[in-house]
Amino acid sequence: MPRNRSVGHLLTRAFGAVVGLIVATGGAEATALTLQHRVVKQLSEYVQPLELANAELRTTLGDAQRGLRGYLLTGDGQLLDSYYAARTAYEQSGRELSDLAHSDERVSVDEQLDRADEWWRLAEQQRLAPPRSAAAAAYVNQGKPLFQAFQAENEKLDASLATRAADLQRRSSRLSEVTVAVVVALTVLAAVVALGAAGLTARRITRPLARVGAVIGRRRAGELEARADPERGPTEIRAVALAINEMAEEHERIRRAEDDIARLRGEVRALGYRIRAHLKVEDAVREAIEGAAATVGADHVLLRLAPGQTDVPAVVSLRDEHAGGVLAGLTESDVTWLRTGDVWTSGDPGPAAETGALAAFPGPVLTVAVSGGEELLGALTLIRDAGAAWNPVEVRLTEVIANDLGRAVHLARLYEREQQLVARLRDLDTAKTDFMSTVSHELRTPLTSIAGYVELLLDAEAGELDPPQRKMLDVIARNTRRLRELIEDMLTLSKIESGSFRTARSPVDLVALTDHALAAVAPAAAKAGVTLCREVDAALELTADNEQLDRVLMNLLSNAVKFTPSGGTVTVSARREGDEVHLAVADTGMGIPPTEQQQLFARFFRASNAIHQAIPGTGLGLAIVRTIVDNHHGRIAVDSAEGEGTTVRIELPLR
Amino acid sequence: MTVVLVADDDADIRDLVAFKLEQAGLEVVSVEDGQAALEQARLRRPTLAVLDVSMPGLSGIDVCRMLRADPATAGILVIMLTARVQEQDVEGGFSAGADDYVTKPFSPRELVSRIQALLTRARA
Known part of the structure; x- marks a missing residue:
């Protein structure tokens, strides 16, 4: 059995000892006082009055003896009077002494009084004798031994009383000394016991208390695994240590629970991202159902969709069968009784179809409305085969999942509609x-x-x-060529506009491209008597569609050559300006009337002077050029004066 | 005599090409679809075939690929006639093993000169 190390117990024992010692001291003192009192009482009430009475008797008898003897020897009556006075006083003092004396002194007093009475009997005879006679003198001598016998008894009593008084005084004095010694000893002992108990208590409380305090300090500093030692120190401190440890465990438990909740929240948040990442309603629903079962913890998850909301099946569940038969019952129940934001748990009042399906089911069921905006999309139901009701955290997390699912379904539906639209547009574009x-x-x-x-x-x-035939066939050939160009340009424009050319972006060597275009138009220029000039940087590269840029250069150069009369000049320039390339094709040709310059890039537009001079063209070349420049996020401008020439400037970003 | 196979579903173009090739002194076998082209290629073993890309049934590209797959006809030179200028068509033609291609509308003169160039190169 473990030793009782309670501080309370120790204190009780220490205080008990001290109190006992104090009581003992008091008792000793009281006893000593009582004894002292008895001694003093004996002295003052017995010994001393007896001494006084004894002395008075001696005096009285002395007076009587002296008076009688004097009278007998002198015959002085005055002396006889003092004898009579003494005889009266003796009656008094003798009785007094007799009354006072008892025990040891009684015998002595009786003896003394007997002697005195013997003397008195003789004295009464003497008194009658004639003074100054021989008889009187004989009487005086006869009375002397009797008086001496009395005197001896009287002195013997006096001595005995003195001895007794001294003895009493000695006893009193010794009692005092013993009392003082005992009281001092007891007091010192009490003090030692009290101090010892205080010291021991302090040591047995403060050290363990300091250890417990240190543990609390470590815990406060964040060392959460610190525990007090419940096996050391007195019972009270062990109880405190135990309480602190219990509190620590409780705190730990709460912290773990909070960690669990935080982890769950994180998982649900991650699940939300995954749900919302799905662009198909079906995928989002599947993700939500599996995620809800895994994170919140459910044996079964069921999603019922409100009619007419999506093209996925009306009921999607984690598993097809449910042993409790709840699933089959619930799927029959329409969810339109739920409102946006509703949370329903088994036991709540609900429509008969819902409560009926769950009537005999023991496990907790949780149904949360799934909404996209204000619109009810469906209901998410979590089922556990057994166990306690859903706690608020689980309900909240399920609501979050339902909310994410609602948003995902909403977005997926929008996305699907958009996809359908895009697909239709793409189909249209492809058809075109x-x-x-x-x-x-x-x-x-x-x-x-x-x-x-x-x-x-x-x-x-x-x-x-013959010549007329040849001339006619030339017309057919020319128009065939024109028709062919028109078809090519239309096809090109259609392709560029539909974006099918936009893909090929790569580094383009503009110097080489310019040289290639110049070489291509060189025969036509030579035939038309037009001089080609080249003002191009030594090295020039940009990110672009090579084929499209080639088409731009070809169109601009062939236009310039076409509209420039013999003896004119066509100048192509290309240079780098900051992070752009500035490209220009300038001619000294017929120019474009100012009023028509705005329409220059419109399809099938041809300048009036070109039509007037029957210069062939489709009116699509510049439209193609502008579209290509737009595709490259560039700018195009035309600077022209009729009869003086035209300059087309293009600014393209380097990448 | 060098035999040239001409396959085009358009009779006018077939006749035009055949006329021009015969003028150039070549023997011409004309067919109007891919299936016939394959059959004639196996039967007549032409030196060169002019195949229109877009023909009903087997396309010129299909025919070309099948010619190349058969060791007996793998050596026939092939020129594709294409109405499209899109790059993927040209690439399709070359990956099928064509030796050259000509875009419609083409000049008959130019076609004949390309055929003669190919034949000369093959003979050398």
Whole structure:
């Protein structure tokens, strides 16, 4: 059995000892006082009065003896009077002494009084004798031994009383000394016990208390695993240590629970991201159902969708079967009784279909409305086969999941609609491109025949031609070529606009490209008597679509050559300006009337002076150029004066 | 005599090409679809075939690929006639193993000169 190390117990024992010692001291003192009192009482009430009475008797008898003897020897009556006075006083003092005396002194007093009475009897005879007679003198001598016998008894009593008084005084004195010694000893002992108990208590409380205090300090400093030692120190401190440890465990438990909640919140947040990342309603629903089962913890999860909301099935569940039969019952229940933000747990009042399905089911069921905006999309139901009701944290987390799911479904539906729209637009665009492609192909086939047979005829494969025939065939050939260019440009424009050219972006060597374009138009320029000039930086590279840029240069250069009369000049310049490339094609040609410069980039637009001078063209070249420049986020401007020339400037970003 | 196979579903173009090639002194076998082109290629073993890309049934590209797959016809030179200028068509033609291509509308003169160039190169 463990030793009782309670401080209270120790203190009780120490105080008990001290109190006992104090009581003992008091008792000793009281006893001593009583004894002292008895001694003093004996002295003052017995010994001393007896001494006094004894002395008075001696005096009285002395007076009587002296008076009688004097009278007998002198015959002085006065002396006889003093004898009589003494005889009267003796009656008094003798009785007094007799009354006072008892025990040891009684015998002595009786003896003394007997002697006195013997003397008195003789004295009464003497008194009658005639004074100054021989008889009187004989009497005096006869009375002397009797008086001496009395005197001896009297002195013996006096001595005995003196001895007794001294003895009493000695006893009193010794009693005092013993009392003082005992009281001092007891007091010192009490003090020692009290001090010892105080010291021991202090040591047995303060040290363990300091240890417990240190543990509290460490815990406060963040050392949460610090625990007090409940095996050391007195019972009270052990109880405190135990209480502190219990509090620490409780705190730890609460902290772990909070950590769990925080972790769950994190998981649910992550789940929310995953749910919302899905662009298909079905995928989002599947993610939410599996996630809710895993994070919140449910044996079964069921999502019922409000009618007419999505094209996914009306009921989606984690598993197909539920042993409790709840699933089958719930799927029959329409969820439109729920309102946005509603939370329903088994036991709450609800529609008969819902409560009926759950009537005999023991586990907790939680149903949360799933909403997109204000609109009810469906209901998310979590089922546990057994266990306690849903706690507020689980309900809250389920609400968060339902909320994320609602948003995801809402967004997915928007996305799906948008996708459908995009797909329709893409289909339209593809149809348009296909149409353009088909049309151009269908046009090219007959054009091939026309151009081919005209060529055969012009090559005199079918016999020699006379000049009017040749002239007519030239017209057919020219218009065939024009038709062909028109088809090419239309197809090109259609493709550029539909974006199918936008893909090829790569570093383009503009110097090489310019040289290539110049070389391509060189024969036409030479034929038209136009001088080509080149003002291009030594090295110039930019990120662009090579083929499109080539088309821009070709269109601009061939235009410039086409509209510049013999003897004129076409200048192409390209240079770097900051993070842009500035490209310009300038000619000294016929120019464009100022009123028409605005329409220059419109499709099929042709300047009036070009039409007037029957210069062939489709009116699509600059429209193509502008579209390409736009595709490259560049700018295009035309500077022209009629009859003096035209300059087309293009500014393209380097990348 | 060098035999050239011409396959095009358009009779006018077929006749135009055939006329021009015969003028150039070549023997021409004309067919109007891909299936016939394959059959004639196996039967007549032409030196060169002019194949229109877009024909009903087997396209020119299909025919070209099949010619190349058969060791008996793998050596036939192929020129594709294409109505499209889109790059993927050209790439499709070359990956199928065509030796050259000509875009419609083409000049018959130019076609013949390209054919003769190919034949000369093949003979050398």
